Amino acid sequence: MSETVTKVEITTTGKVIQSPCGPIIHGLEDVLVKTTAISDIDGRKGILWYRGYNINDLAKYSNFEETAYLIFNGRLPTRTELESFKSMLAKERDLPDEVVSTIRVLAPRAHPMHVLEAAVAGLAAFDPDINDNSPEANFRKAVRLTAKLPSIIAAHYRFSRKLDYIRPKESLAHSANFLYMMFGQEPDSTSAKAIDLYLVLHIDHEVPASTFATLVSISTWTDLYSAIVSGIATLKGPLHGGANEAAMKQYLEIGSPEKARPYVEKLLGEGKRLMGVGHRVYKAYDPRAKIYKELVRELSQSKGNMTYYNIASEVEAVVLEKLASKGLYPNIDFWSGIAMYLLGIPYEYYTPIFAMSRVVGWSAHAMEYLNQHRLFRPRACYVGPHDVPYVPIEKR
Numbered sequence: 001m002s003e004t005v006t007k008v009e010i011t012t013t014g015k016v017i018q019s020p021c022g023p024i025i026h027g028l029e030d031v032l033v034k035t036t037a038i039s040d041i042d043g044r045k046g047i048l049w050y051r052g053y054n055i056n057d058l059a060k061y062s063n064f065e066e067t068a069y070l071i072f073n074g075r076l077p078t079r080t081e082l083e084s085f086k087s088m089l090a091k092e093r094d095l096p097d098e099v100v101s102t103i104r105v106l107a108p109r110a111h112p113m114h115v116l117e118a119a120v121a122g123l124a125a126f127d128p129d130i131n132d133n134s135p136e137a138n139f140r141k142a143v144r145l146t147a148k149l150p151s152i153i154a155a156h157y158r159f160s161r162k163l164d165y166i167r168p169k170e171s172l173a174h175s176a177n178f179l180y181m182m183f184g185q186e187p188d189s190t191s192a193k194a195i196d197l198y199l200v201l202h203i204d205h206e207v208p209a210s211t212f213a214t215l216v217s218i219s220t221w222t223d224l225y226s227a228i229v230s231g232i233a234t235l236k237g238p239l240h241g242g243a244n245e246a247a248m249k250q251y252l253e254i255g256s257p258e259k260a261r262p263y264v265e266k267l268l269g270e271g272k273r274l275m276g277v278g279h280r281v282y283k284a285y286d287p288r289a290k291i292y293k294e295l296v297r298e299l300s301q302s303k304g305n306m307t308y309y310n311i312a313s314e315v316e317a318v319v320l321e322k323l324a325s326k327g328l329y330p331n332i333d334f335w336s337g338i339a340m341y342l343l344g345i346p347y348e349y350y351t352p353i354f355a356m357s358r359v360v361g362w363s364a365h366a367m368e369y370l371n372q373h374r375l376f377r378p379r380a381c382y383v384g385p386h387d388v389p390y391v392p393i394e395k396r
């Protein structure tokens with residue numbers, strides 16, 4: 001090796017890396033990339049608004065379909081508008097046979113998030129609006145994607161258990177239909193409510209990594225399906241949407257409430273991270289986690305299984321004691337997996353169910369960004385050598 005490597009000094013103060021070319025905002029923390037009227041977060045007070053409505057009110061009074069309408073259209077629907085939106089979704093739920101076959105082939109060996117990526121990419125071939133990036137066509141695509149994601153996830157669940165695909169039932173609401181397509185029977189209202197509230201709470205969150213990935217894609221004028229595949233792929237990681245699965249695995253590993261404190265203390269002592277804790281924006285208790293904790297408590301009582309609620313409560317106590325002073329609190333993923341577990345949903349489906357809701361936010365942000373469009377193309381500070389002489393292979 002004859003080339004000389006330039007020596008570079010790189011230091012970090014957390015948010016900023018000092019590089020030879022100037023400061024780099026590490027992980028783009030607090031960097032503004034667009035204006036938005038979709039959602040807003042007060043991270044210090046722990047408040048979330050969708051289109052100006054406080055999440056506490058939407059969680060109490062709204063449902064997935066109405067909140068999705070709000071996210072897409074910027075205002076709550078009238079009764080007629082809501083009925084028409086629900087019927088649009090219901091009519092778009094079924095999957096083309098070719099996509100069902102693809103899921104059947106992949107499901108026995110592939111994680112549902114990988115199958116979601118593949119199936120969404122495959123669905124693009126069947127969308128009559130695929131080459132039209134107008135706002136009207138993109139809205140129709142967003143509705144189709146919102147309607148079809150639950151069907152893909154349910155089909156994965158069925159095929160990986162050697163069960164048949166169940167066609168959607170138009171008479172059912174979005175959440176109830178999803179559970180029906182998974183388990184083959186119409187759910188009770190408590191189970192449908194647990195999924196519905198989860199979907200309302202996850203529908204949008206300003207510009208997390210997955211939404212940013214969606215925006216980067218759409219900024220190239222690619223189609224909405226491709227941009228949503230970017231969102232799904234980015235959501236999968238355990239630092240983001242994959243944390244709900246990881247948090248539930250943590251509680252299963254802990255096993256009983258009295259083992260929670262020593263488990264957490266050991267983990268933190270080893271400098272490891274607790275899944276479902278911490279957030280780039282919230283330096284307070286995630287308001288969604290507060291809401292969903294209550295649902296998990298009620299669901300645990302109604303199912304006669306308080307074990308995981310009690311384990312999580314013990315973990316929460318240690319977090320509040322040891323990490324809150326650093327701005328680390330439970331996030332939505334801390335509690336959500338427990339509800340899914342109590343509904344009999346295996347943990348590999350928790351992140352796909354997150355995607356089933358966030359597809360609305362991804363699509364809305366992509367459509368909003370197309371109005372203020374500019375290609376995303378940042379720079380990197382090159383720290384390698386230049387003009388290295390090429391040495392023929394026999395002389396290396």
Ligand SMILES: CC(=O)SCCNC(=O)CCNC(=O)[C@H](O)C(C)(C)COP(=O)(O)OP(=O)(O)OC[C@H]1O[C@@H](n2cnc3c(N)ncnc32)[C@H](O)[C@@H]1OP(=O)(O)O
Binds near residue numbers: 281
């Ligand atoms: C729906 C969602 O996507 S919500 C997020 C879901 N993700 C998780 O729950 C995974 C666990 N949490 C984390 O890894 C982080 O809190 C993140 C990725 C969510 C946000 O992290 P960032 O804003 O990048 O914070 P960063 O990684 O810089 O950590 C800051 C400090 O807090 C600590 N920290 C952050 N999260 C945790 C955690 N979960 N457990 C223990 N310590 C933590 C870090 O070790 C670091 O400590 P240090 O300053 O002593 O080195």
Ligand SMILES: O=C([O-])CC(=O)C(=O)O
Binds near residue numbers: 202204205207280332
């Ligand atoms: O906002 C973030 O960074 C992560 C996210 O998607 C959420 O909390 O819902």
